[in-house]
Structures are given as structure tokens and as C-alpha cells.
Amino acid sequence: MALYAELHRHLGGSVVPRVLWRYFERHSSELISRFADYPEFEEFYTRPRNTLDEYLELHTLVESVQTVETLPYFIYRLLRGAYIFENLAYLELRYTPYLRTPEHLSQSQRIDKMAEIVDVVGRASKISEYPIVTSQILCMHSRLPYEVNKAIVDLAAQSRQYVCAVDIAGGDSYYRDRLKEWIELYEYALSLGINTTGHLYETTAGFYPELLPYLMRIGHGIQIPLLYPELLPDLAKRNQCLEVCPTTYLKTGTLQDIRQLKLVFDRCFNAGVDIAICTDNAGLHNVRLPFEYENLLTYDIINFEQLQACQDAAFRHAFAWPYSQRPASLLNGLLKPQSAQILAMKTN
Numbered sequence: 245m246a247l248y249a250e251l252h253r254h255l256g257g258s259v260v261p262r263v264l265w266r267y268f269e270r271h272s273s274e275l276i277s278r279f280a281d282y283p284e285f286e287e288f289y290t291r292p293r294n295t296l297d298e299y300l301e302l303h304t305l306v307e308s309v310q311t312v313e314t315l316p317y318f319i320y321r322l323l324r325g326a327y328i329f330e331n332l333a334y335l336e337l338r339y340t341p342y343l344r345t346p347e348h349l350s351q352s353q354r355i356d357k358m359a360e361i362v363d364v365v366g367r368a369s370k371i372s373e374y375p376i377v378t379s380q381i382l383c384m385h386s387r388l389p390y391e392v393n394k395a396i397v398d399l400a401a402q403s404r405q406y407v408c409a410v411d412i413a414g415g416d417s418y419y420r421d422r423l424k425e426w427i428e429l430y431e432y433a434l435s436l437g438i439n440t441t442g443h444l445y446e447t448t449a450g451f452y453p454e455l456l457p458y459l460m461r462i463g464h465g466i467q468i469p470l471l472y473p474e475l476l477p478d479l480a481k482r483n484q485c486l487e488v489c490p491t492t493y494l495k496t497g498t499l500q501d502i503r504q505l506k507l508v509f510d511r512c513f514n515a516g517v518d519i520a521i522c523t524d525n526a527g528l529h530n531v532r533l534p535f536e537y538e539n540l541l542t543y544d545i546i547n548f549e550q551l552q553a554c555q556d557a558a559f560r561h562a563f564a565w566p567y568s569q570r571p572a573s574l575l576n577g578l579l580k581p582q583s584a585q586i587l588a589m590k591t592n
């Protein structure tokens with residue numbers, strides 16, 4: 245049995261269409277009144293969009309129903325699915341806490357409410373029936389002002405039992421005008437000892453070499469091996485890992501064919517840059533992590549050995565995985581105690 249680590253999953257995009265449909269049926273049927281039936285809704289929800297902006301717009305639909313009251317409902321179903329269908333042993337869940345607070349409140353009231361959201365997500369993620377190690381990544385957002393983003397970093401520092409890192413999200417074409425601000429926020433996060441990742445080099449408009457030195461991992465980053473391979477040796481030196489989410493690039497129109505990812509993997513393997521394969525929005529895509537793996541094999545983008553290297557990399561670069569080994573080594577001792585004993589005898 246292989247158990248996996250998922251490093252890049254958005255809370256908003258993690259709700260599978262069936263769960264969202266059921267929720268709407270039970271609680272907000274007016275939101276789905278324009279769909280004749282479930283298949284029509286699923287088609288709308290999962291179909292590819294033309295641009296990253298259009299794609300991100302869909303997140304707001306889910307954000308609007310993920311409130312303090314409803315988050316435990318969605319998180320329970322998310323972890324149940326992740327445990328039963330995806331074999332996840334480890335999950336980092338990311339979102340912008342400010343966007344889960346009530347819109348009618350003032351900015352400072354909404355900032356004050358963010359801690360409660362982190363707490364609710366943290367408590368809802370601890371489910372004894374589905375024992376997955378979970379942690380949260382708080383996303384700063386390109387649409388939010390500096391004060392809110394700084395408060396997000398502060399909250400990450402105050403909530404270490406639940407939060408392992410900060411991120412920047414909201415479309416990678418929008419950071420340029422406030423680049424100094426983002427650098428300052430990342431410097432601040434690092435000074436507080438917070439781990440960092442960031443949505444960069446996802447699209448051809450997301451080129452920010454200035455931000456790279458501040459990141460421990462890079463959200464997507466596929467345009468680096470595709471368009472700026474000269475940067476790869478620096479990434480390798482800094483031990484930065486790319487969080488590659490194959491289905492996303494087809495849903496956002498960033499790539500036309502999944503086979504374009506072969507160059508991404510080949511160049512990263514050659515340069516010694518680690519890749520963790522992730523889902524980004526497993527619900528929105530209706531593609532779970534094992535299917536992301538299988539697709540890459542089916543299209544000959546990677547082989548089994550390379551897949552295992554990526555799966556190992558995911559555990560190595562996980563911000564909150566508490567063990568030094570991946571689960572296979574831990575399980576061996578449990579499931580095959582005899583062979584572990586024989587091995588111990590041989591090595592003694």
C-alpha cells in the first residue's frame with residue numbers, strides 16, 4: 245500500500261462536484277436552480293476555462309458557502325475522500341482566511357475573525373476515523389491590501405499548531421505593481437520562521453525572479469523549466485521544489501496538451517530540481533491525486549521510477565510531516581514484522 249503526500253490543494257477547489265451539489269440541494273437550492281440536473285452542474289463546474297482569471301472566478305462560488313458554520317461539513321467530506329480514495333497520509337490545505345469571513349464586516353473586523361477560521365479548519369481536520377497528518381498554508385492574495393496580507397503572516401506565526409506556511413495567490417500576473425510589498429512580506433514571514441511557497445511562473449505572465457530567493461517551494465513554477473531553464477541550477481542550489489499540478493494547466497488554458505509537461509520533468513530531473521506532483525483543485529477538476537500520477541505515466545511523461553522520486557520529494561519537502569521517513573518505511577515494520585526482524589538480524 246502506497247501512501248501519498250499532497251502539498252498543493254486549495255480548500256475552495258477541494259470540494260468535489262457531487263458534495264457541492266448535495267450541499268446546495270440541502271441548503272441553498274436557489275444557487276443551482278439554473279441547472280436542470282446534476283450532470284449539467286458537473287459539466288459547468290469542471291469544464292476547462294480559457295484563462296487563469298476565469299478559472300479563479302469559480303473559486304468565489306465555493307468561497308461564498310465556506311463559512312465558519314459550514315467549513316466542518318466540507319472538511320469532513322474532504323478528508324474522508326482523501327483517506328478512502330486517495331491514500332493520503334499527509335495533506336497541506338491552503339486558502340485565504342480573510343475570504344472566509346463575512347463580507348459585510350469592516351476590514352479590521354474581518355481581520356479579527358481570521359483566527360477563528362484557522363481554528364475551525366484546524367479542529368475540523370483532526371478526524372480519528374481518517375488519520376491524515378494535515379496542516380494549513382495561509383494564502384496572501386493579490387486582490388487584498390497590504391494590511392490584510394501582513395495580518396495573514398502574523399496569524400500564521402501565531403497559529404503554528406495548525407499552520408505551516410504562507411503563500412501568495414490570486415493570479416500570478418498581478419504581483420508586479422506591488423513587488424516591493426511582496427518581498428517585504430516574504431522577508432517578514434521568513435524572519436518569523438514561517439515556511440514559504442508562492443504561486444509563481446504558472447503562466448507566462450508570472451515571471452518574478454526577484455521573489456524566487458524568498459521561497460522554499462514554488463507553486464507551479466512550470467514556466468521556469470519551459471522558458472527560463474537557466475534558472476534551474478539556482479533552484480537546485482536552494483533546494484527549492486516545484487509543486488506541479490498537471491490537470492490545472494489544461495483547465496486554465498496555460499498548456500494545450502499535457503505532454504508539454506514532459507519537458508518540465510526532464511529539465512528538472514536533469515538539473516536536480518525536485519518536483520512534487522499535486523492536484524491544486526482536486527474537486528474542481530474532479531481528478532484525485534492517484535489519477536494525476538496515472539495520467540503522467542499513461543502519457544509517458546514520466547516513468548515509475550521518476551514517479552516514486554516525485555512521491556519521495558513530496559514527503560521530503562512537506563512542511564509539517566513529522567517523520568524522517570515516508571510512510572512505506574514506517575509501514576514495513578508494521579505489516580512485515582518478520583522481514584524487518586530478518587533485516588535487523590542481517591545488519592547486526
Ligand SMILES: [Zn+2]
Nearest residue numbers: 254443463524
Ligand atoms: Zn494553486
